[in-house]
Amino acid sequence: MSDVFDIFLLEAVLNGLLLGGLLALLSLGLNLIFGVIDVVWICYAELIMCGMYAVYYLHVQYHWPLFAAMPCAVAIVAALGAALHQFVIRPVLTAEPINQLLVTGGVLFFLQAAATLLFGIEFKNLGVTLPSITLGEMSFSASRLVAFCVALAGMVGMYLFLKRSYLGTAIRAISQDRAIMPLMGVSPSRVFVITSALGGALAGLASCLLVLQYDVHPAIGLSFGPITFLICVLGGLGNMVGGFIAAFLFAQFISVGGFFFQLEWGYVFSFIFFIAVMFWRPRGILGGK
Amino acid sequence: MGNYPLHLLIQVLLWGYVYTSWSLMGRLGMISFGHGAFMGIGAYTVVMLWNHFGVSPWLGALAAFAATAATAFVIGYPCFRFKIIGHYFALVTLALSEVTRLIIVALRDQTGGSLGATPDPALHEGATVSLAALQFSNKLVWFYIVLVVWLGGLWIWRLVDRSMARIALQAISEEEEAAASIGIHVTRAKLRITMISALMTCAGGVLYAQYQLYVNPDTVSGIAISLQMVFGAIAGGMFARLGPTVGAAFTLLLAEGLRYAFGNRFPALDSTIYGVMLVLFIIFMPKGILGALEEGWRRLNFRFRAPRAAAPR
Numbered sequence: 236m237s238d239v240f241d242i243f244l245l246e247a248v249l250n251g252l253l254l255g256g257l258l259a260l261l262s263l264g265l266n267l268i269f270g271v272i273d274v275v276w277i278c279y280a281e282l283i284m285c286g287m288y289a290v291y292y293l294h295v296q297y298h299w300p301l302f303a304a305m306p307c308a309v310a311i312v313a314a315l316g317a318a319l320h321q322f323v324i325r326p327v328l329t330a331e332p333i334n335q336l337l338v339t340g341g342v343l344f345f346l347q348a349a350a351t352l353l354f355g356i357e358f359k360n361l362g363v364t365l366p367s368i369t370l371g372e373m374s375f376s377a378s379r380l381v382a383f384c385v386a387l388a389g390m391v392g393m394y395l396f397l398k399r400s401y402l403g404t405a406i407r408a409i410s411q412d413r414a415i416m417p418l419m420g421v422s423p424s425r426v427f428v429i430t431s432a433l434g435g436a437l438a439g440l441a442s443c444l445l446v447l448q449y450d451v452h453p454a455i456g457l458s459f460g461p462i463t464f465l466i467c468v469l470g471g472l473g474n475m476v477g478g479f480i481a482a483f484l485f486a487q488f489i490s491v492g493g494f495f496f497q498l499e500w501g502y503v504f505s506f507i508f509f510i511a512v513m514f515w516r517p518r519g520i521l522g523g524k
Numbered sequence: 525m526g527n528y529p530l531h532l533l534i535q536v537l538l539w540g541y542v543y544t545s546w547s548l549m550g551r552l553g554m555i556s557f558g559h560g561a562f563m564g565i566g567a568y569t570v571v572m573l574w575n576h577f578g579v580s581p582w583l584g585a586l587a588a589f590a591a592t593a594a595t596a597f598v599i600g601y602p603c604f605r606f607k608i609i610g611h612y613f614a615l616v617t618l619a620l621s622e623v624t625r626l627i628i629v630a631l632r633d634q635t636g637g638s639l640g641a642t643p644d645p646a647l648h649e650g651a652t653v654s655l656a657a658l659q660f661s662n663k664l665v666w667f668y669i670v671l672v673v674w675l676g677g678l679w680i681w682r683l684v685d686r687s688m689a690r691i692a693l694q695a696i697s698e699e700e701e702a703a704a705s706i707g708i709h710v711t712r713a714k715l716r717i718t719m720i721s722a723l724m725t726c727a728g729g730v731l732y733a734q735y736q737l738y739v740n741p742d743t744v745s746g747i748a749i750s751l752q753m754v755f756g757a758i759a760g761g762m763f764a765r766l767g768p769t770v771g772a773a774f775t776l777l778l779a780e781g782l783r784y785a786f787g788n789r790f791p792a793l794d795s796t797i798y799g800v801m802l803v804l805f806i807i808f809m810p811k812g813i814l815g816a817l818e819e820g821w822r823r824l825n826f827r828f829r830a831p832r833a834a835a836p837r
Contacts, residue, residue: 275611326807332610333555337758338806340751345799351792453792461622461747468615499630506623513616514602 244494246374251490253379255483257444260386261459262466262478263393264437270473271410271430274324274335278343280460282319282435284350286312286442287451291359301363309439316435317428324431325424343456350453358450382444389440390479406430410473462502465509471519481520485509530663536776537667537674538731539756540769544677545724546753547762548684549717553609553697557750558599558617561624562592562722564745566729568628568635571643571739574657576634581643581658585730589723595620596722597715604714607700618747625746640740643733658734666735673731674769677724681765684720689713725753755802761812770814 265279276282286308293304323342327334367376397403405421406429417423449455466485470477485505492501512520546559569588573579579587599620602608608616628635635641646657653660660666684690692713695703704710733739742748760771779794786793809816 275615323803323807330810333553333614334806334810336555336611336614337754338803340755341799341802341806343799344751344755344795344802348792348795348799352790352796356791457747461618464615465619468612472611497630499626503623503626503630506619506626509619510599510616510623513608513612514606517606517608517612 244491247490247494248487250375250379251487252483253375253383254490255486256383256386257379257441258462258466258486259479259482260382260389260437260444261441261463262470262482263390263475264434264441265463265467266470266473266475266478267393267430267437268434269467270475271406272320272324272328272427273332273413273473274328275339275464275467275472276319276434277336277339277460277464278319278346278456279434279438280456280463281343281346281350282312282315282438283442283445283459284451284453284456285315285346286439287446287449287455288350288354288359289439290443290446291361291451294361294363295359305443308443309436312439312442313432313436316438317432319435320428320431325427343460347453347456354453356453358452360450361446363447376448378444378447382448385440385444389437393437393475402426402429462505465506469509469512469519474519477519527663530667532776532780534663534666534670534735536769536773537670538728538735539772539776541670541674541677542725542728542732543753543757543760543768543772544674544681544765545721545728547757547768548681548721548724550754550757551762552690552693552717554714554718555610555614555754556617556718556721557614557747557754558620559722559725559753560621560745560747560750561595561617562725563729563732563749564621564624564628564741565592565595566726567733567739567744568641568729570730571641571733572634574643575641580656581730581734582656585727588726588730592722592726593719596718600715600718600722601711604711604718609700618750621746621750625741628741628745635741638741640738640743642738645737659737670731670735673727678765680720680724684717685765689716693717755798757812758810759802759805759812761815761818763811764814764818767812767814771812774813 261280261283265276268274268276268279289308289311290301290304293299293307294301299307319339319342323338324335327338367374368380369375397407405416405426408419409416409421409423409426413423416426445459462485466481467473467478469485470479470481488505488508489498489501492504494501542559542563546556549556566585566588569591570581570584573584573587574581599617603613603616629637632638643657643659646654646659647661653662653665692703692708695706695708696710696713700710729744732744756771756775757768758771759774760769761767764770775798778798782790782794782797805812811819
């Protein structure tokens, strides 16, 4: 009896690990935006929803193969990210910080409603199912494994880009000192647009992975949006390593908590854990004092 | 008055009251995304106590107040003590409202989960009023109740506005350290206004449940309803006393007007337009409709009076 119990617990832990990779990718784009531009995109999950719809329509409606539809969706979301910055964030960059949070909340309303208007409230399924992999008595869905690997690859790529390339160095420099960089010949407004497009591209990448696992519908953003913000805050807003750790912690809470109780309780535990940690370290687990 | 206009009026006053409650905190720099939690606690405590134990909603409301005060304290005290402000405060309170929604859904055996719950009817055949169960079939009764509560909310706003606490909180919202250095007890001042705001919102939840006679985790708690409060207040103007009510009237009239004009052909047209307008509001008139009107009025007055005032004696 305890044997069976343990193997299912192990399965939950491993599934949590896979989920953690996906959550880490979700939080990566948001952290990048916050770290560089100092703005929280409340509508980040809605951008991902747009990407999911893009993949769905290109693949199902226009019969594009997935390997063409997915990069195209990434490009679309990247363009959306740049547009969001240019038309919505830029006018309020000098306003009170909370206004920047709120204005993207307006975009959240808009994107959600526009998706309902254009695509209807039906759940849309991509119709692509990857097989499940069995390992001993445990089984994992291959789409989760793919998502995990792509998420890790995306994060490593991101890290190399930020550390090795000229543009990445400029982005990191801006995030460290926004006042001094214009004097060094880096144009903040250009870096901001590029960063926004990059954040959008990461959202697009996440949407390609999510659409393999979940049906897309206009309110899907609300189901994983809050958790993405909380992961970023838990890790320390703008701190990518912290976000990475926080994502795996959260995923374990959800997966193992959902294993012992119901799925909702897994979320409840993770949120309560979040609130408790905030009181212990108000700037996140890796944030400064 | 017909039932439909009366229904609209009740909705405007009820939501106006809830938005006013939110603005008490919001205008002083504490942007909370957690008020959905307080509304959900109010609505669900009352309905659950009535359905499962037959406790009158009057007593249920007391229990709901106690639960709300406890929740507001547990979240508020550490937040204010450890200086969680701005983005961080908004996102911590966001977690609170999601926790409330998820707990309601997870307790589906008792609460009915995401299908919602209906208070057991207390009105037997022919009866229109049940004071003990707080159920009235006559909308006019509801109108008077909501009107009184709304006026009460405005009165509290006025009291807060004229108190020293408001000046202290304004100082805190501008520079917390400086305010503390001149002897303002930051944690206590913030906690007090949070309690008032949360309890008022909880009362709004109770009224909402008893008026609609239906509660649903998505319509009384969670991120969606919290955002609705924030944006209703901002659209109307959270710095003016009647601003939140104007916001409630504006959003409701927009939704109903578009529904009247287009029928149900475009289900989310009102929210789409509303979303665009919110973005424009926050960019171009962050003080909201009423705030912008007041400013315009002041400028107009100034233009007519200024020459006389500036003229030499």
